[in-house]
Amino acid sequence: MKLEDIGEFGLIELIRKEQSPQGGEVLVGIGDDTAVIKQGGDDYLLLTCDALVEGVHFHLDYTAYRELGWKAMAVNLSDIASMGGVPKYALVSLCLPPLTDPLKVKEFYWGLRELGERFGVGIVGGDTTSSPVLMVSIALIGRVRKEHLVTRSGARSGDSLLVTGTLGGAEGGLKLLKRGRPYPKGMEGIIRRHLTPMPRLKEAKLLVENLEPTAMIDISDGLALDLSHLIEESGVGAEIWREKIPLHPQAEEVAKILGGSPYDFALYGGEDYELLFTLPPDQVERARELLKETDLTSIGQILPSDEGLVISVGGQKSPLVVKGYDHFSK
Amino acid sequence: MKLEDIGEFGLIELIRKEQSPQGGEVLVGIGDDTAVIKQGGDDYLLLTCDALVEGVHFHLDYTAYRELGWKAMAVNLSDIASMGGVPKYALVSLCLPPLTDPLKVKEFYWGLRELGERFGVGIVGGDTTSSPVLMVSIALIGRVRKEHLVTRSGARSGDSLLVTGTLGGAEGGLKLLKRGRPYPKGMEGIIRRHLTPMPRLKEAKLLVENLEPTAMIDISDGLALDLSHLIEESGVGAEIWREKIPLHPQAEEVAKILGGSPYDFALYGGEDYELLFTLPPDQVERARELLKETDLTSIGQILPSDEGLVISVGGQKSPLVVKGYDHFSK
Numbered sequence: 001m002k003l004e005d006i007g008e009f010g011l012i013e014l015i016r017k018e019q020s021p022q023g024g025e026v027l028v029g030i031g032d033d034t035a036v037i038k039q040g041g042d043d044y045l046l047l048t049c050d051a052l053v054e055g056v057h058f059h060l061d062y063t064a065y066r067e068l069g070w071k072a073m074a075v076n077l078s079d080i081a082s083m084g085g086v087p088k089y090a091l092v093s094l095c096l097p098p099l100t101d102p103l104k105v106k107e108f109y110w111g112l113r114e115l116g117e118r119f120g121v122g123i124v125g126g127d128t129t130s131s132p133v134l135m136v137s138i139a140l141i142g143r144v145r146k147e148h149l150v151t152r153s154g155a156r157s158g159d160s161l162l163v164t165g166t167l168g169g170a171e172g173g174l175k176l177l178k179r180g181r182p183y184p185k186g187m188e189g190i191i192r193r194h195l196t197p198m199p200r201l202k203e204a205k206l207l208v209e210n211l212e213p214t215a216m217i218d219i220s221d222g223l224a225l226d227l228s229h230l231i232e233e234s235g236v237g238a239e240i241w242r243e244k245i246p247l248h249p250q251a252e253e254v255a256k257i258l259g260g261s262p263y264d265f266a267l268y269g270g271e272d273y274e275l276l277f278t279l280p281p282d283q284v285e286r287a288r289e290l291l292k293e294t295d296l297t298s299i300g301q302i303l304p305s306d307e308g309l310v311i312s313v314g315g316q317k318s319p320l321v322v323k324g325y326d327h328f329s330k
Numbered sequence: 331m332k333l334e335d336i337g338e339f340g341l342i343e344l345i346r347k348e349q350s351p352q353g354g355e356v357l358v359g360i361g362d363d364t365a366v367i368k369q370g371g372d373d374y375l376l377l378t379c380d381a382l383v384e385g386v387h388f389h390l391d392y393t394a395y396r397e398l399g400w401k402a403m404a405v406n407l408s409d410i411a412s413m414g415g416v417p418k419y420a421l422v423s424l425c426l427p428p429l430t431d432p433l434k435v436k437e438f439y440w441g442l443r444e445l446g447e448r449f450g451v452g453i454v455g456g457d458t459t460s461s462p463v464l465m466v467s468i469a470l471i472g473r474v475r476k477e478h479l480v481t482r483s484g485a486r487s488g489d490s491l492l493v494t495g496t497l498g499g500a501e502g503g504l505k506l507l508k509r510g511r512p513y514p515k516g517m518e519g520i521i522r523r524h525l526t527p528m529p530r531l532k533e534a535k536l537l538v539e540n541l542e543p544t545a546m547i548d549i550s551d552g553l554a555l556d557l558s559h560l561i562e563e564s565g566v567g568a569e570i571w572r573e574k575i576p577l578h579p580q581a582e583e584v585a586k587i588l589g590g591s592p593y594d595f596a597l598y599g600g601e602d603y604e605l606l607f608t609l610p611p612d613q614v615e616r617a618r619e620l621l622k623e624t625d626l627t628s629i630g631q632i633l634p635s636d637e638g639l640v641i642s643v644g645g646q647k648s649p650l651v652v653k654g655y656d657h658f659s660k
Contacts, residue, residue, distance in 0.1 A: 003435070003460070004428040011458055014432055015424075018439035019453055026419070026454055035454035037419060041370050047454055049421040049469055053461045089356075089367060091379040093423070093467035094345075098334040098658045102344055105333070109348035123349055124356055124365035124377055128341055130333070130657035131383045132463055137423035139379055139469030327460035328428045 003328045011328065031233065032152050033079040033218060034142070043143040048079040051093075051137035056327060060134070062177040065104040067195045068136070069111025075220065076140040077119060077199035078273040082218040083151065084208035085144035087201070089124045090116060092138055095131030108136075119201050148208040150277070155215035155234035159278035161300040162287065164200050167223055168262050169193030169248030171269020175258050184257060190250040197273040204275060206290045216277040222270040225324035228309060230276065237307035240300035240320065270325055278302055333658045341658065361563065362482050363409040363548060364472070373473040378409040381423075381467035386657060390464070392507040395434040397525045398466070399441025405550065406470040407449060407529035408603040412548040413481070414538035415474035417531070419454045420446060422468055425461030438466075449531050478538040480607070485545035485564035489608040491630040492617065494530050497553055498592050499523030499578030501599020505588050514587060520580040527603040534605060536620045546607035552600040555654035558639060560606065567637035570630035570650065600655055608632055 003011055016030055027044060028036035034048035052058060052072050063071075073090065080087040092112065096105065112123060121140070173194030176183050183191065200218070207213050217230045223245070231238050242263055251262035266272075279287055288296050303310075311320040333341055346360055357374060358366035364378035382388060382402050393401075403420065410417040422442065426435065442453060451470070503524030506513050513521065530548070537543050547560045553575070561568045572593055581592035596602075609617055611631075618626050633640075641650040 001432055002428065003426055003430045003432060006432055008458065008460075011426075011432065011435065014435060015439060015456070015458065018436055018443070024452075026452055029452070029454050030456070035419065035421070037454070039371075045375075045471075047419060047421055047469075047471060049423050049455065049467075050457045051423040051425055051459055051465075051467065053425055053459055053465075055462065056460055089365065089377060091365070091377055091469050093379050093381040093469075095381055095383055095465060096333055096341075096658075098332065100333045102331055102333060102336055102341065105341065105344060106348055109345060113348070122354075122356055122359070124359050124367070125379065126345070126360070127380045127467070128338065128345065129381055129383055130338075130386055131465065132385065133461070135381075135383075135425060135461065135465055137379075137381065137457070137467040139377075139421050139423075141375075141377060141471065327458075328426075 008326045008328050028151055033082045036149060042145055044146055044149060046080055046083055046085045046142035046144055048076055049137055049139040050075045051135060054134040063195060065107040066111035069108040070115045070196045072136045072138050073112050073115045074197045074199050074273060076138045077201060078218040078220065080140060080142040081199050081201045081204040082216045082275060083144055084148040084204055084216065085142040087119055087121045087140055087142040089141045090121050090138055092123055092126035093136065094126060094128045095135040096128065097132060097134060098130050150208060150213050150216040152215055152217050152230050152233035155230060155236050155278040155302045157236055157302050157304045158281065159214055159302040160281045160284050160298050161238060161240065161278055161302060163246065163274055163276050163297055163299050164203050164291065164294050165274045166246045166248040166295060167219065167272050167274060168251035168265030168269060170197065170271035171265035172248060172251045172254035175254055179258060187250060190248055190254060193248060194271065197271065199273055200275045203291055203294050207287065210290055211279060211283045211287055213277045213279050216275055219272045219274045219276050220270055221324040222268045223276065224267040224320055224322050226276055228322045231309060235305050237303035237305050237309060238300055239303055239310045239312060239317065242311055242313045244297060244299045246295055246297040268323060338656045338658050358481055363412040366413065366479060372475055374476055374479060376410055376413055376415045376472035376474055378406055379467055379469040380405045381465060384464040393525060395437040396441035399438040400445045400526045402466045402468050403442050403445045404527045404529050404603060406468045407531060408548040408550065410470060410472040411529050411531045411534040412546045412605060413474055414478040414534055414546065415472040417449055417451045417470055417472040419471045420451050420468055422453060422456035423466065424456060424458045425465040426458065427462060427464060428460050480538060480543050480546040482545055482547050482560045482563035485560060485566050485608040485632045487566055487632050487634045488611065489544055489632040490611045490614050490628050491568060491570065491608055491632060493576065493604055493606050493627055493629050494533050494621065494624050495604045496576045496578040496625060497549065497602050497604060498581035498595030498599060500527065500601035501595035502578060502581045502584035505584055509588060517580060520578055520584060523578060524601065527601065529603055530605045533621055533624050537607065537617065540620055541609060541613045541617055543607045543609050546605055549602045549604045549606050550600055551654040552598045553606065554597040554650055554652050556606055558652045561639060565635050567633035567635050567639060568630055569633055569640045569642060569647065572641055572643045574627060574629045576625055576627040598653060
């Protein structure tokens with residue numbers, strides 16, 4: 001038996017079973033975007049980490065070190081956003097081939113800081129070591145006011161399902177990057193979506209401070225897989241309306257050039273780092289006003305658990321195929 | 331210019347310069363065993379991370395996955411110990427080749443938990459991804475009572491310099507492991523010192539709760555290099571007495587078999603994960619009583635900064651050569 005046989009989610013299931021018994025100060029352990037730790041005062045502590053590996057998550061032939069630093073910070077910030085929290089401190093584990101140019105390491109840190117400082121994150125420590133491939137793992141520590149915490153598990157039947165921004169851009173951009181230069185004209189925006197995503201911390205803050213989102217997750221593995229996590233943790237079903245999925249404005253054009261469906265980019269591509277959340281229907285209008293600078297789209301609704309996860313296309317419902325990128329699959 | 335030209339410490343210096351401006355809630359940032367964060371209540375938060383990379387820090391032909399889990403936890407626990415703290419929560423970034431046997435991943439977690447639970451650590455989150463080589467990075471979050479915090483920077487001229495346990499064992503054990511089986515008889519102990527070190531959390535707790543250690547560091551890079559960090563951060567000099575260095579009981583025998591000096595194992599080998607600390611001389615006797623179950627040895631004294639860092643051998647003083655293992659050097 002090998003990891004490629006059980007896949008990434010088989011591995012996560014295995015690791016979940018090997019965890020220490022939780023409880024006590026651990027309010028949320030493995031299975032959400034961050035761990036949540038009880039402590040004195042008005043806040044919970046949020047703890048998360050994410051690793052990016054050369055050749056798996058990025059390729060240096062189309063990723064500048066500054067972009068890599070930005071993205072390594074962004075993917076962690078996005079996890080803090082999806083809990084309704086505020087990021088505070090980062091630890092950076094950086095594994096570098098000995099032939100790396102030190103200037104590139106500086107550029108990596110510039111990217112880390114450029115995004116981190118925008119949201120008040122201090123890089124307080126880390127570890128550097130040599131490695132045959134470039135690998136970075138960031139641990140991010142944040143805080144959330146107790147009354148602002150949103151997990152994956154609070155969605156209720158009847159809630160509206162919303163998403164910030166647009167989807168499918170990161171996958172469309174990646175497809176262009178993988179095909180290589182020259183890129184078709186006017187594609188800078190969609191390529192940026194892959195290389196330097198912007199985590200939705202501001203939007204999450206507005207939501208949790210003013211409304212009562214019942215569940216939230218960031219879209220890192222694709223709309224289908226991340227929605228399946230949300231409904232599984234909440235013990236509900238859901239329906240998404242395919243026509244309502246807000247596609248990145250260039251996703252359709254990329255699909256025309258390179259093949260594929262822009263809806264598949266959104267559903268199965270991942271790395272858009274938008275917020276997917278549920279809200280009592282009477283709060284949707286207020287959410288639109290609050291987030292008027294950001295696209296905010298109702299893409300479906302939460303159903304009782306026995307209705308499962310369905311997608312409706314032109315009024316026709318069918319079970320949503322749930323799959324995502326699996327690092328370990330053959 | 332390449333990293334192998336500037337070396338690990340050139341790289342650390344470069345990264346230090348690229349840090350965010352610190353201050354505010356960050357009491358100690360990069361440059362100690364952990365970061366120290368001010369917060370409400372009686373405690374500071376301690377944050378640290380350390381990565382282990384296959385082929386650099388360990389080889390799977392002589393390291394079982396369970397031992398790797400233990401060691402990945404141990405090196406981080408040791409950093410918390412050296413600040414006088416209590417470890418609490420771990421995040422585990424695990425990068426694995428797709429051909430890894432899932433059972434080996436379980437064994438890795440058993441090792442992590444076996445040591446972590448001994449000291450009350452909960453594994454609360456992490457990330458798994460595929461990778462061409464096995465890599466683990468652990469971020470550990472701990473706490474320390476404000477009055478118990480010990481950094482690298484408080485040593486004063488006249489203080490005694492002490493070390494727990496014995497030194498040179500990890501390097502001796504590694505030399506045997508690298509040479510390969512069969513190992514000479516009676517060498518299990520020294521091999522264990524390399525594979526499954528025991529962090530000195532209990533000893534650190536006894537020290538900070540009962541005495542006033544002025545500076546403390548764990549010996550991960552060898553006595554010479556770690557002492558040089560301590561005196562640099564404290565702005566002092568130091569003298570060590572070579573004859574007093576407590577050698578691992580099998581270090582001399584390994585040196586006889588494989589060549590080298592057991593004192594060099596202790597000074598330059600690293601990975602012993604003992605505590606090196608400074609204490610007002612009138613507290614040394616009390617320290618010995620408190621740590622009577624652990625070897626505790628006075629190995630030198632702190633001097634004014636202009637006396638530098640010296641080693642005395644048979645009463646003859648000479649400047650201590652400072653070097654350690656450099657992951658990046660050619």
